[in-house]
Amino acid sequence: MGVGKSTVGRLLAERLGTGYRDTDDDIVAEQGRAIAEIFVDEGEAAFRAIEKAAVARSLAEHDGVLALGGGSILDADTRALLAGQRVLYLSMDVEEAVKRTGLNAARPLLAVNPRKQWRELMEARRSLYESIATAVVATDGRTPEEVTDIALDALELKEA
Numbered sequence: 001m002g003v004g005k006s007t008v009g010r011l012l013a014e015r016l017g018t019g020y021r022d023t024d025d026d027i028v029a030e031q032g033r034a035i036a037e038i039f040v041d042e043g044e045a046a047f048r049a050i051e052k053a054a055v056a057r058s059l060a061e062h063d064g065v066l067a068l069g070g071g072s073i074l075d076a077d078t079r080a081l082l083a084g085q086r087v088l089y090l091s092m093d094v095e096e097a098v099k100r101t102g103l104n105a106a107r108p109l110l111a112v113n114p115r116k117q118w119r120e121l122m123e124a125r126r127s128l129y130e131s132i133a134t135a136v137v138a139t140d141g142r143t144p145e146e147v148t149d150i151a152l153d154a155l156e157l158k159e160a
């Protein structure tokens with residue numbers, strides 16, 4: 001959360017001359033309510049089901065850069081759909097995460113004690129992120145433009 005998926009995703013799409021889509025934005029548009037509201041109204045399990053369908057639809061319809069929701073890879077079917085795709089894992093340390101996300105209530109999974117919650121989420125998820133990634137780029141101390149340059153190299157993609 002807050003690592004720069006949307007910022008770097010847009011820059012990557014520009015540099016590649018391709019389209020950009022963002023699962024979180026698709027869900028908000030389709031549902032007509034904020035992600036935090038879906039969590040509050042229906043709970044995380046219901047959100048994950050909506051998210052799973054949104055990712056599958058994007059992967060089928062869209063040929064370009066797709067920014068996934070941070071928790072979408074918790075689903076084994078989603079991980080299977082990503083096999084064979086270029087998958088970029090953007091990483092950062094906890095202090096950078098707190099700086100970028102702050103105490104923002106828009107991120108329901110970090111709403112109470114962001115440092116502790118972020119560490120716990122990453123302990124549960126790091127190996128999944130690493131297992132599906134075809135490239136890993138650390139974002140700490142790098143501008144979005146620098147991250148994008150390194151990501152293009154790491155993904156072995158050429159600019160348009």
Ligand SMILES: Nc1ncnc2c1ncn2[C@@H]1O[C@H](COP(=O)(O)OP(=O)(O)OP(=O)(O)O)[C@@H](O)[C@H]1O
Binds near residue numbers: 001003
């Ligand atoms: N490399 C970077 N260095 C410093 N700040 C950054 C960097 N990348 C993104 N940011 C800033 O961090 C914040 C979060 O970025 P962004 O929204 O792109 O992250 P995200 O991974 O899409 O987050 P979310 O989990 O909400 O979808 C924004 O304020 C953005 O400007």
Ligand SMILES: O=C(O)C1=C[C@@H](O)[C@@H](O)[C@H](O)C1
Binds near residue numbers: 035068071108
């Ligand atoms: O990492 C997560 O579990 C989340 C990340 C965001 O992209 C949103 O999809 C939502 O806030 C949950």
Ligand SMILES: [Mg+2]
Binds near residue numbers: 007022024
């Ligand atoms: Mg985003």
